[in-house]
Amino acid sequence: MAKQITLPFTEKTASELAFRLGVSKSRQKRIFAIVEKQQAKSTSPARWRSQKGKTNTAKKAVTLTSRARARSNAKVTR
Amino acid sequence: MPKSRVEPDACFLNIPYDQQFEKLYLAYIVGLTALGFVPRATLGVPKDARRLNRIFNLIQTCHYSVHDLSRIQLDRKTPRAPRFNMPFELGLAVAWSTLNPRSHSWVGCDAVHHRPVKSISDLNGTDFHIHGGTVKGVLNALCNAFVSRGERPTVPGMFRAYLLLRQASAALQAAAGARDLFQARVFADLVVAARKLWEQRSLTNKLLV
Numbered sequence: 428m429a430k431q432i433t434l435p436f437t438e439k440t441a442s443e444l445a446f447r448l449g450v451s452k453s454r455q456k457r458i459f460a461i462v463e464k465q466q467a468k469s470t471s472p473a474r475w476r477s478q479k480g481k482t483n484t485a486k487k488a489v490t491l492t493s494r495a496r497a498r499s500n501a502k503v504t505r
Numbered sequence: 506m507p508k509s510r511v512e513p514d515a516c517f518l519n520i521p522y523d524q525q526f527e528k529l530y531l532a533y534i535v536g537l538t539a540l541g542f543v544p545r546a547t548l549g550v551p552k553d554a555r556r557l558n559r560i561f562n563l564i565q566t567c568h569y570s571v572h573d574l575s576r577i578q579l580d581r582k583t584p585r586a587p588r589f590n591m592p593f594e595l596g597l598a599v600a601w602s603t604l605n606p607r608s609h610s611w612v613g614c615d616a617v618h619h620r621p622v623k624s625i626s627d628l629n630g631t632d633f634h635i636h637g638g639t640v641k642g643v644l645n646a647l648c649n650a651f652v653s654r655g656e657r658p659t660v661p662g663m664f665r666a667y668l669l670l671r672q673a674s675a676a677l678q679a680a681a682g683a684r685d686l687f688q689a690r691v692f693a694d695l696v697v698a699a700r701k702l703w704e705q706r707s708l709t710n711k712l713l714v
Contacts, residue, residue: 430632432569432610434653436514438541441701447543448693457680458694462701465673 510566511608516542517563517570519594522687526576530686531674531695532640533571535667536647538699539658542569547594549689561597568609570598571650575616575638577624592625599628612650614643640667658703666702673698 439447445455516537520530537544545567550559564570572595579585595613602609613631615621616638622629634650636642644663677694678686686695 430612431649432612432651434514434541434651436541439514439543439700441697441704444538444543444700445697448696450693450697454694455697458677458698459701461673461676461680462669462698462705465669465676466702466705469669469672 511568512543512566513568514541514543515545515567515569517567517594517598518544518546519570519572519591519598520546521573521576521588521591522548523576524685527686528640528671529573529575529636529638529643531671532643532667533573533647534692534695535663535670535699535703536644537571538696539663539666539703540647540651540653542651544692544696546692548687548692560594561601564594564598564601564609569651570609570611571614571647572598572611573614574621574624574633575614575636595625614646614650616642640664662706663703666699666706669702670695670699673702 441459442455445458450458518533518537520526520533522530534544545563547560547563550556550563572591574591574595577588577591579587595611598609598611602611613621613628613633614636615633616636618635621633622631634646636646641660641664644660644667648658648660648663674686674695677698678691681688681690681694683691686692
């Protein structure tokens with residue numbers, strides 16, 4: 428079995444970590460804003476509402492990247 | 506060489522810096538920050554004559570190190586040569602932990618079973634953590650390698666944080682004006698972002714309970 432290490436320390440907060448890594452207050456604010464925006468996007472009810480009532484195929488189509496969409500379109504025209 | 510102060514929660518991350526490794530790079534950052542580490546890397550260490558000293562100094566300041574040997578294959582440019590930076594830095598860490606077992610512990614990772622011991626037979630008897638080249642594999646390997654005394658992070662929880670960090674990484678890269686994620690400033694931003702994501706996730710879980 429590969430070796431296992433038990434950690435003696437407790438976790439730091441993001442602000443403490445930013446201070447330790449020399450990330451300035453303004454940069455820290457920008458990072459937190461980006462993270463919060465991303466989290467809000469992922470938990471937004473609008474995202475789930477827009478998916479409601481759609482078939483599984485339609486749901487999958489929403490998540491396709493533009494390249495994958497182009498590829499699947501190409502297959503249809505061939 | 507002056508002896509450096511050891512940071513008890515710092516973890517030296519020895520990984521390849523290339524775009525094909527980007528997903529696993531983000532996975533390592535999320536996994537280590539979720540476990541309470543402060544990841545450190547050689548990103549930002551200038552490529553001058555003192556580089557080796559600085560890298561060794563960095564290893565000495567970290568109590569832990571994680572070494573990923575999954576991409577030491579030959580490169581495409583002629584003359585084709587294997588990438589020896591990762592095994593070399595692993596050698597430095599092994600030497601340092603042998604001399605100072607109380608101040609350094611290292612963990613090895615690879616994508617394929619038995620390959621590291623085949624290529625470095627001197628490490629026979631040391632088991633590497635195998636991640637299979639996948640994000641979940643990396644998170645699982647880190648959970649297996651390190652056991653936190655407090656709340657133990659779960660792989661699905663860390664995977665959700667990874668997905669969010671991956672989505673946020675483009676904005677962080679753009680804000681830093683960097684051409685890729687393997688830059689010192691972007692690395693620090695990713696570590697802080699990963700910590701914030703994990704913090705908020707834990708808070709949401711507590712509110713839901």
